Ligand code: CS2
């Protein structure tokens with residue numbers, strides 16, 4: 491297991507590489523060229539400059555999150571072939587910089603979705619919160635406006651302004667795309683890019699839908715075991731794998747996370763683990779919490795044990811944390827609680843390792 495930390499780059503993160511370097515056991519960052527418009531090729535010189543900056547700070551850059559997929563690919567529009575060609579070029583360039591894993595998602599229009607970006611817990615910390623009722627009572631356009639005013643000036647991952655400017659038009663186009671069609675479009679995308687991944691030794695790791703159910707009537711497919719199985723079989727190659735995000739899949743109590751890690755991990759299809767805890771209040775109603783098992787609905791010990799037992803050699807990062815100690819940062823992505831999370835995960839790993847050796 492290699493512990494890594496998400497970093498949005500020196501122009502778009504409140505946290506420095508020097509701070510990340512001081513978190514015990516941190517081997518690298520997970521980053522991206524946030525400013526390249528979705529669908530365009532990531533230039534090799536820009537990737538190399540990012541790599542150099544990260545390496546100089548004593549960290550690795552082996553995981554990218556995300557190379558976002560253009561909406562035309564998800565919709566299966568004729569222009570998709572051009573964007574797929576660009577995606578292949580980006581894969582090749584990332585490979586030249588030593589990148590091993592690309593995390594991406596296939597969620598129509600919206601990436602992750604919440605109804606409140608700063609819900610206050612009893613201890614005074616703030617977390618991301620989701621209430622299906624609140625989502626039903628709003629419309630996508632007002633939600634986007636709320637997000638932009640609540641994001642403290644940081645760009646939110648997956649909510650880039652250019653993607654959202656055309657919101658209404660894109661929502662219309664999805665009227666013709668159901669889950670079957672979305673699976674077909676994902677298959678077409680993968681059939682085209684996976685041979686390049688195999689040649690360049692870069693693994694694709696799809697991120698589950700967050701939350702793992704349909705929102706605003708849009709189709710969502712990366713949601714449960716059955717669909718994950720279908721996903722990995724669309725193209726039967728080890729390069730077609732998963733980012734197993736415990737918090738995204740875990741808000742549906744039917745998803746048994748340790749079992750999913752064991753099942754897909756043994757198949758060699760888990761390349762990247764996102765670990766965070768969530769508290770389910772009732773169906774369709776949850777909020778995020780610290781990483782500690784006793785704070786939430788997920789058993790993080792069992793999650794680490796599953797990774798340990800399958801001999802996981804991929805990357806793990808603490809996912810969203812709470813906002814604590816007065817920190818001002820992008821919602822979910824402060825330094826302090828994610829550093830605590832990483833330390834807790836490393837502690838569990840050490841304990842499991844030593845006890846297993848006895
Ligand atoms: C992330 C996602 O912050 C988050 O919830 O896990 O935004 C993730 O980066 C994307 O879905 C991956 O494409």
Ligand code: MN
Pocket residue numbers: 697735738764809
């Ligand atoms: Mn995640």
